[in-house]
Amino acid sequence: METRIFFNPGDSIANIHDYNEAVRKGQIFKKERQADDLVIAKGPDDEEYAIFYAKDAKPDASTKNAKQYQVQRKL
Structure with a gap:
């Protein structure tokens, strides 16, 4: 079951083409910055x-600049 969530693309910590690299960078970022x-x-x-902070999720698409993303993993 896929989960869709809305974020403002400008709130992203990083944008990466490779899934494994995104997970690795997210884990490093989380550990270094707690x-x-x-x-x-x-x-x-x-x-x-x-990579987004989970708390930056938007309630719906009507929020300014919000785009729909498919959650792949939570860290």
Whole structure:
């Protein structure tokens, strides 16, 4: 079952084309900065993965600049 969530693309920590690289960078970022929960999400164009703070999720598409992402993993 896939989970879709809305984010403002400008809130992303990083955008990476390789899923494994996105997970690795997210884990490093979280450990180094003792960050809150992170989400690895596949972008609306299905070509790259973005790393977001889970708390930055938007309630729906009507929020300014929000785009729909498919959650791949929570860190």
